[in-house]
Each structure stands twice: as C-alpha cells, then as structure tokens.
Amino acid sequence: MRILIVEDEAKTGIYLRKGLNETGFVADWVADGVSGLHQAQTEDYDLIILDVMLPGQDGWSILHELRKTRLTPVLFLTARDDVGDRVKGLELGADDYLAKPFDFVELVARVRSILRRGQSRDSSTLKVADLELDVTRRKATRHGKTILLTAKEFALLWLLMRRQGEILPRSTIASQVWDMNFNSDTNVVDAVIRRVRAKVDDDVEPKLIHTVRGMGYVLEERARPSE
Structure with a gap:
C-alpha cells in the first residue's frame, strides 16, 4: 500500500x-x-x-x-x-x-x-442499484443505457453516489460542485438536481434521488412500500 x-x-x-x-x-x-x-x-x-x-x-x-x-x-x-x-x-x-x-x-x-473500507476508489466504477458511474471514463449508465450529463451534472451525481445514503445539505453540494460560499443562494442546486433526477429516475424504478424536506438530498435505493 x-x-x-x-x-x-x-x-x-x-x-x-x-x-x-x-x-x-x-x-x-x-x-x-x-x-x-x-x-x-x-x-x-x-x-x-x-x-x-x-x-x-x-x-x-x-x-x-x-x-x-x-x-x-x-x-x-x-x-x-x-x-x-x-x-x-x-x-x-x-x-x-x-x-x-x-x-x-x-x-x-x-x-x-x-x-x-473498500477498494481504492481511484479509477473505479461507483454503483447504486443499476446506476453506474465510471469515474475514469466519465460515463454514467442506467439499465445499461448511457446517460448524457454536463460537467456539473456529472460532478453532482458523483458526489451523491460517493456519499450514498448520506443526506447532503444544499450548502455542502454548492461548495463541492460549484465552489460557492455556504451563504450563497443555492437555488442553482435545486435546478441541477431536477435535471439529474429527470435523467436518472424518470420512467425507471426504483427512484434513487430523494429530497429530504428541510435538510437536503440523498441518493439511495429504498425499499418499495408494501402493497
């Protein structure tokens, strides 16, 4: 090592x-x-x-x-x-x-x-459910289909996947992805989250990107409610 x-x-x-x-x-x-x-x-x-x-x-x-x-x-x-x-x-x-x-x-x-804690994460593929992110090739796929992402959308998805299961406040996302001060207007975060969610979750189950009211966003696979 x-x-x-x-x-x-x-x-x-x-x-x-x-x-x-x-x-x-x-x-x-x-x-x-x-x-x-x-x-x-x-x-x-x-x-x-x-x-x-x-x-x-x-x-x-x-x-x-x-x-x-x-x-x-x-x-x-x-x-x-x-x-x-x-x-x-x-x-x-x-x-x-x-x-x-x-x-x-x-x-x-x-x-x-x-x-x-796991593999050395450089040059690795992050995976949650059937969503995969190839960090080295900067490529995202779900159900085997390529997801086209802008640079900021990729950075946002990478952050959410790397810290899967952790609720990330808007201020943390802004500082990590946009290098914005914690006190900056973070409406831009909501807008890009919506775009990434549309590309990752629309017409696909299970939904992976979730809003936690008053706290922020989290990417995780949740159990479906019993019918």
Whole structure:
C-alpha cells in the first residue's frame, strides 16, 4: 500500500515516513502544498495523509482540487482541532480527521480502517442499484443505457453516489460542485438536481434521488412500500 504524506514540519514528516515504512507501507513525503497536489494527481496512492496549514497551497484547496478528478482516501492530520475545521474537512470529502499531537498507534489504526473500507476508489466504477458511474471514463449508465450529463451534472451525481445514503445539505453540494460560499443562494442546486433526477429516475424504478424536506438530498435505493 502506497501512502503520500503532505506535511511541512520536517520532524513530523520524517517520523511518519519512517514509522509507516517500518509498519509495512510504502510512504512518500513532500513538504509543501503545490508539490503535494502535483504528486497526488500524477502518482497512484492508496491513501494521503494531509496537513491543513502548508506553504504554497493549503490542505483545504488541495483536497478540493483533488476531488475533481480523484477519489483517493484522505486523512487530515493537523493542529487545527476545532469542530468547524473537522466539519469542513469531512464536507470537502476527507475520510477521517486526526488532530495533533497524535499517537502513532492510533494513526496506523485509522489508516488501516480507511483502507479496509473498500477498494481504492481511484479509477473505479461507483454503483447504486443499476446506476453506474465510471469515474475514469466519465460515463454514467442506467439499465445499461448511457446517460448524457454536463460537467456539473456529472460532478453532482458523483458526489451523491460517493456519499450514498448520506443526506447532503444544499450548502455542502454548492461548495463541492460549484465552489460557492455556504451563504450563497443555492437555488442553482435545486435546478441541477431536477435535471439529474429527470435523467436518472424518470420512467425507471426504483427512484434513487430523494429530497429530504428541510435538510437536503440523498441518493439511495429504498425499499418499495408494501402493497
């Protein structure tokens, strides 16, 4: 398993690389955000350990850019430990969040837990019921028929499928797909949801995209009510 460490503190970076290599992983370390994003986008890693405060480019923007093209699991490891930072990291698509100072044994346990959750998600096909999304080829199909999607519609469907079963507020969808501020008018989200729902769910059962009143949207396969 290959792990990329993006950490500007040399002492921490060297410690993590040495410890992870001795634990059986193959770990690379870079010390700035620009190099971290480049390496994450051009190399194949099973997991990325990412700091937030980095020279050149911070961890938030690295994850935001990475999630446009790659699904590599990300563990934030940072001294920023307030609830708002944890929520922001998870909403941006991080898989876990560990605050400094940390215990190395706990970090390894979290790394292994993330890796056990399933396949490395890069270049994979996401599937819910008979809806499939090929991330690499940027192709969506249902019942074996191709669904034509715009770039934003694809990004929206990818987000819903990647986080299937999770109710996503409009603000989260806006920030992930459009890079809009949480306080922005999110009527655009409703409009694109309607278009994607028409392409995915019209004349097809079961319906997969659902509105949760007062909360947002969720993509999941629900049991049909008994007749």
